[in-house]
Amino acid sequence: MAYVPLNIDFTDKQVKVIGGGKIAKRRVKAILESDAVIHVISPELTEDLFQLYLDEKIIWKKKIFESSDLEDADFIISATNQQEVNDVIKKSAPKHSLINMVSDAQVGNVIFPGTLKRGKLQISVTSTGASPKLVSNILDDLEKQYPVDYEEYVEFLFESRIIIKSLNLENTEKNQLLESILSDQYFDKDEQNKLTNWLRRQPKKRTREE
Numbered sequence: 001m002a003y004v005p006l007n008i009d010f011t012d013k014q015v016k017v018i019g020g021g022k023i024a025k026r027r028v029k030a031i032l033e034s035d036a037v038i039h040v041i042s043p044e045l046t047e048d049l050f051q052l053y054l055d056e057k058i059i060w061k062k063k064i065f066e067s068s069d070l071e072d073a074d075f076i077i078s079a080t081n082q083q084e085v086n087d088v089i090k091k092s093a094p095k096h097s098l099i100n101m102v103s104d105a106q107v108g109n110v111i112f113p114g115t116l117k118r119g120k121l122q123i124s125v126t127s128t129g130a131s132p133k134l135v136s137n138i139l140d141d142l143e144k145q146y147p148v149d150y151e152e153y154v155e156f157l158f159e160s161r162i163i164i165k166s167l168n169l170e171n172t173e174k175n176q177l178l179e180s181i182l183s184d185q186y187f188d189k190d191e192q193n194k195l196t197n198w199l200r201r202q203p204k205k206r207t208r209e210e
């Protein structure tokens with residue numbers, strides 16, 4: 001089986017998480033970053049999940065899993081600690097559905113990668129289930145390579161790109177500018193400000209109404 005990496009916005013999607021333990025908590029926290037409707041089906045919840053329930057961030061169905069729980073699901077996460085239950089979840093899932101099996105990459109059709117986040121920059125790593133520990137080690141290395149202040153730098157790149165796209169320049173010149181802002185000198189906040197101020201003073205491309 002081949003897996004295609006994608007970045008998904010879950011807003012308004014119906015997500016059904018079966019199990020309320022440690023791994024379910026990790027998946028819920030990841031998905032909560034977009035505005036999904038998250039149902040957790042489990043007789044018990046970890047403390048963090050229970051707090052999310054009290055804060056009305058998730059819907060808790062306090063019960064053991066039944067096939068009917070998967071009705072209307074856009075995305076299913078099978079996160080119980082009972083292999084037989086995970087097997088039933090897999091069998092009950094509608095054929096078209098997306099399903100993440102936390103206990104076995106090859107059984108589901110969605111795998112969660114490990115992700116390093118630096119604002120708009122997200123680096124996701126997967127071993128397709130071969131070695132989650134290797135993924136952890138690679139993320140540790142990436143953390144050193146892309147320190148926390150990368151978030152600001154990526155924000156600078158984002159804002160500069162918007163201005164550059166609006167300038168009255170040929171595409172080749174725009175590409176040259178987009179390349180030049182990747183220079184190490186722009187890790188420095190003063191240099192960033194100097195450049196964005198200069199970019200803001202450049203002539204804009206004309207719109208049709210002008």
Ligand SMILES: C[C@@]1(CC(=O)O)C2=NC(=C\c3[nH]c(c(CCC(=O)O)c3CC(=O)O)Cc3[nH]c(c(CC(=O)O)c3CCC(=O)O)/C=C3\N/C(=C\2)[C@@H](CCC(=O)O)[C@]3(C)CC(=O)O)/[C@H]1CCC(=O)O
Nearest residue numbers: 102103104105111112113114126127128129130132133136
């Ligand atoms: C990347 C990360 C993201 C996350 O979970 O958020 C992640 N596992 C992480 C860590 C980790 N997991 C485990 C260990 C202990 C060492 C070991 O067992 O090797 C460690 C290491 C540690 O903790 O350092 C145990 C484990 N994991 C899985 C199984 C079942 C199996 O064997 O397949 C077992 C055995 C369970 C048991 O024995 O009961 C399965 C999966 N783990 C996945 C993701 C998916 C495949 C990802 C890929 O290969 O790319 C998949 C298929 C689940 C899925 O897709 O949902 C996260 C690192 C995040 C970070 O460091 O920031």
Ligand SMILES: NC(=O)c1ccc[n+]([C@@H]2O[C@H](COP(=O)([O-])OP(=O)(O)OC[C@H]3O[C@@H](n4cnc5c(N)ncnc54)[C@H](O)[C@@H]3O)[C@@H](O)[C@H]2O)c1
Nearest residue numbers: 019020021022023024041042044064065080081085102103
């Ligand atoms: N992806 C990973 O990184 C990773 C890491 C460790 C373990 N795992 C796998 O994930 C599984 C879950 O691990 P965990 O640490 O979250 O376990 P856990 O024991 O913390 O949680 C299991 C949850 O499943 C619920 N549950 C059990 N039977 C149920 C049923 N019939 N219906 C509904 N809910 C039910 C329990 O109430 C509990 O809330 C493990 O069995 C293991 O295979 C994956």
